[in-house]
Amino acid sequence: MPELPEVETVRRGLDGVVPGKTASEVRVTGKRTVRRHSPAELVERLTGRKFGHPDRRGKYLFVPLDDGQVLVVHLRMSGQLTWVADPASRPLVAHTHVVVGLDDKSELRFVDPRTFGEWFVASEVGDDGVPVELSGLGPDPLSPSFGVNVVRQQLTGRKTALKVALTDQRVIAGIGNIYADEICHAAKLRPDRRADSLDDEESRALARHIKAVLLQAVKMRGSSLRDASYRDLMGELGGYQARHRVYDRAGEPCPRCGEPVTRIKIGARSAYCCTACQS
């Protein structure tokens, strides 16, 4: 499932491919992919526009266009963005919902079996260059200002479970199910702890491990799970799944203390943790 590291990997791939190129032909075949405005409007507003450098906020990917608009893409659970240099020799796969032909004859393709992924063109942009539709997102962990003070401030007054707060995109943007579990384990904190119950030392550990886990995952180009639904822009699998210490490892020994990893329920979702060395 694409979270911050996977989206950042795709962003870096895009940055090597799209800046300076023009969308010469846009085809939207999926019925649900474009829903904030009509698919026809996306085609109209994107066709003929030249791309700038791709940016990211949390799990949202966005690319400025040469007329001030911004193309926004969210992969949600199963969305996959790929770039093909030679479209003629690469037939479209099932569940391809958007195809953007570029002026060098290459193509961007959006494949999304579960159809939760989303594309739209934003016209209103804040001072920071971020589309107003994304203004409700919390701080991004890879931004330079992110640290213990931000973490403490964002968790203050949050009575929910720590994992619920970490995966709430308004609190911190970019963390999902997998990395929340990995971060909690690295910080030795139980994911079902109350979010506002951390002392100073625990807050420092949490802030440090949010950055460390996500940066290491970016370095390893994200996590591809068993279903291999996440692939980067060139179709390659990520490598961080080999470093998962607790996620989807119920019953296996905790790499830190050797006790078995436990699967617990937080709300309706499962969480993996070591009840022996996380508190």
Add this chain to the structure above:
DNA sequence: AGCATCACCTGGCTGC
């Protein structure tokens, strides 16, 4: 207001 739960959707896996 703030928190919890549901709906959306398909493919992979489990268990009969």
Add this chain to the structure above:
DNA sequence: TGCAGCCAGGTGATGC
């Protein structure tokens, strides 16, 4: 082997 049914998961809507 075949198939029904469950589960996964991010976000916005709905419920409490």
